[in-house]
C-alpha cells in the first residue's frame with residue numbers, strides 16, 4: 001500500500017515537473033534546393049536535434065516575406081529561422097542576396113517592435129551540411145529556451161498589422 005502510494009506521489013511529482021518545462025515553438029523556413037536537402041540529410045544521417053521545429057519548405061528563401069515572420073510571432077511562435085543557400089549557390093541567382101537585404105531590415109523592425117532580435121535569424125546551409133543543420137537547430141533552440149516564452153509588447157502594433165494582412 002505504502003509502496004503504491006509512494007509510486008503515486010513520485011509519478012505526480014514527475015508529471016508536475018514536466019508540466020512546467022518550457023518547450024519552445026520554432027518555425028524554420030527552408031529553401032527547396034539547399035537547406036531543405038540539408039535538413040533531409042540530417043534526418044537520413046540520423047543527426048539528433050530538438051523536436052521543437054516545424055519546417056516550411058519554400059522554393060527560395062526570397063519567397064519568405066517579412067510579414068510571414070511577424071505573423072508567426074503573432075501566432076505564438078517563439079523563434080523563426082530562415083535558411084537559404086550559401087551566397088552564390090542560390091538556384092535563382094540573386095534570391096539569397098534579396099533575402100539578406102530584406103531580413104536585415106526585418107531584424108531592425110523586430111527590435112523596434114520590442115521583440116528580442118535574437119529570436120529571428122537568417123542562415124545558409126548547403127545540401128551536404130546535414131551535421132551543420134542539426135547543430136544550428138540545437139544551438140538556436142537552446143538560445144530560445146534561454147530567452148523564454150515570447151511576450152509581444154501590447155503597444156507594438158504587430159496585432160494590428162496581422163489584422164490588416166488578413167483583411168487584404
Ligand code: FES
Nearest residue numbers: 031060084085095
Ligand atoms: S534557392 Fe536557396 S536561397 Fe534561393
